[in-house]
Amino acid sequence: MTNKLDKDLLAILCCPETKQSVTVAEPALVDKLNAAVARGGLKNKGNKPVSEQMDSGLIRADQKILYPIREGIPVMLIEEGIPLDQV
Numbered sequence: 283m284t285n286k287l288d289k290d291l292l293a294i295l296c297c298p299e300t301k302q303s304v305t306v307a308e309p310a311l312v313d314k315l316n317a318a319v320a321r322g323g324l325k326n327k328g329n330k331p332v333s334e335q336m337d338s339g340l341i342r343a344d345q346k347i348l349y350p351i352r353e354g355i356p357v358m359l360i361e362e363g364i365p366l367d368q369v
Contacts (some may be wrong), residue, residue, distance in 0.1 A: 292305075295340065295358065300344075304340035304342055307338060315339070316336060319334070323368075326361060326363060327360060327361050334352060339364075341366070349362065
């Protein structure tokens with residue numbers, strides 16, 4: 283599981299849509315999101331069902347969008363962001 287990102291990498295990452303900073307999500311939130319993925323009840327910003335579990339995630343500063351981290355790689359695409367108003 284990837285809960286730690288290199289601090290230098292984290293410092294330069296930002297939301298591709300709003301340019302807000304991002305922080306690593308709490309494991310409890312990631313667990314909730316993965317449970318929703320397992321139920322088939324989670325959609326990304328592109329309005330497509332999220333079908334892959336995530337190792338971790340990066341939350342935008344306004345706490346509205348999470349970008350998944352899979353296999354240690356942050357998926358920083360606008361349409362792949364997960365609106366957190368679903369959980």
